[in-house]
Amino acid sequence: MAHHNPPDAVMPVRAATFPDGPDSVLLNPDIPQARWRGERVRAGLRPRTVLTGLAGVALAVLAAASGSGFGAVFALGAGILAVGVSLFAGWYSAARMLTDHRHGPGSPCRLDRVRGEFFFRSRDFTDLGPASYAVRTLIAGVGELHRSPARTWIDPGVPREVHRVVWQALCCLDRTRAARVLVDELAADPDSVVGQLAVAARKAVLVMDDALDEVVQHVHGCVVLTRAWEAKLRHTELTTRTDHILAALPGHAEVRRLTEAAEALPQNVFAYITAARDITEAGAFPWEQPPSSWSRLLRILPRGLSRGTSSSRALARRGRSGEGQS
Structure with missing residues (x-):
């Protein structure tokens, strides 16, 4: 079973913003793509946007024809800026034609004038x-x-x-x-x-x-x-x-070889270190030295003390038992 790559088309469900708040819309499937493109062009060519662009073009042409000078340069820059702003505003309006239907109280949305002509809102049926x-x-x-x-x-x-x-x-x-x-x-x-x-x-x-x-x-x-x-x-x-x-x-074999190689490392290092110690006569390492007499005494003394304590406790118990018998 092969999977299909659907062509890029207008998504039938859009999240849009209306004067009464956000809502979801279902587009009319009978509207062809050519009409949607025409509506986008219409949305981008709003009167205010077109007039701003024409004014910018006229200002730029007059500035270019008037010659040099600060005023001409300023007018030329203002005209170019007006044209750029109008182009951006037209593109922005066309891109948000299906998602933003807030056009002010004096200019209602063309697509939302007749319910069901271009889309249905979920709030149309509340x-x-x-x-x-x-x-x-x-x-x-x-x-x-x-x-x-x-x-x-x-x-x-x-x-x-x-x-x-x-x-x-x-x-x-x-x-x-x-x-x-x-x-x-x-x-x-x-x-x-x-x-x-x-x-x-x-x-x-x-x-x-x-x-x-x-x-x-x-x-x-x-x-x-x-x-x-x-x-x-x-x-x-x-x-x-x-x-x-x-x-x-x-894999397991690789891990086992790794641990075996690591296990042999301390033995090799120990061999070299002990050989260097013997050559330099540096003396035995702490773990190789015999325990001192003082350390032996410290280990034996607690044992003797514990034995003496137990013996004194036994004698005391015997004394108390003898007094009780007398």
């Missing part, structure tokens, strides 16, 4: 109750599948199909908003006929919720399988690495 948890689970599952190392072993079309199925599920869920509002309105009406309509509408909504739960289970199954394969890959990598490292260790 008003749908328990379904919002399923949405977050699906978005997280798509992101994990596309980031997983196991993706290189899967047909590239499988993660894309998971992305498309999840997107369709979110689109269907988004279309149930009006039905959910209708269910709440009908449930509040005391009329029995209207109550029957509320039951029918609620059943229709429950069908979609049940289908969404099934999609969540199937996507979770895909995630579990990729996690299991990741664990296998990790185990194989660790096994290969361990075998390679252990193979580089010295």
Whole structure:
């Protein structure tokens, strides 16, 4: 089984920042790459950025045409700086087009104007109750599948199909908003006929919720399988690495030869040292000298003291026993 190298594409799940805080988004799989490139160009060519660049170019041209002098040099430097700043600002805006949607109160984000046109946010479904948890689970599952190392072993079309199925599920869920509002309105009406309509509408909504739960289970199954394969890959990598490292260790025979060689070293040194001592008549080493009489006395004295102490103790016991008998 060969593994595939998926082409570099836009990751379908992104962590983005919005005016109301950070959130995760699921990109629309039906938008081609050419349109995304066009949106990046549009994001980089904002009016303020373009005007700053044009002003810098005009200032630099006027400074170059005015001749030499401090004013001309200063104007030329300012123009070049303005052009550089505008280029950097355009590149920065284009690079953060999908991750930063904070554009100020007067300029709302173009990509976030219509819900579901370019992406869905996980917070787009917070008003749908328990379904919002399923949405977050699906978005997280798509992101994990596309980031997983196991993706290189899967047909590239499988993660894309998971992305498309999840997107369709979110689109269907988004279309149930009006039905959910209708269910709440009908449930509040005391009329029995209207109550029957509320039951029918609620059943229709429950069908979609049940289908969404099934999609969540199937996507979770895909995630579990990729996690299991990741664990296998990790185990194989660790096994290969361990075998390679252990193979580089010295063998038992080499270690035994090393210890035997080290064991012979003190004997050789002792032979040379004792020979040098004999030649120079330096005398015996401390461990070769016989113990002195004083050291023998110190060793014998504690024994005598202990014997004398034991004898005096025995005599004292005998004296006490004799007094008791008398």
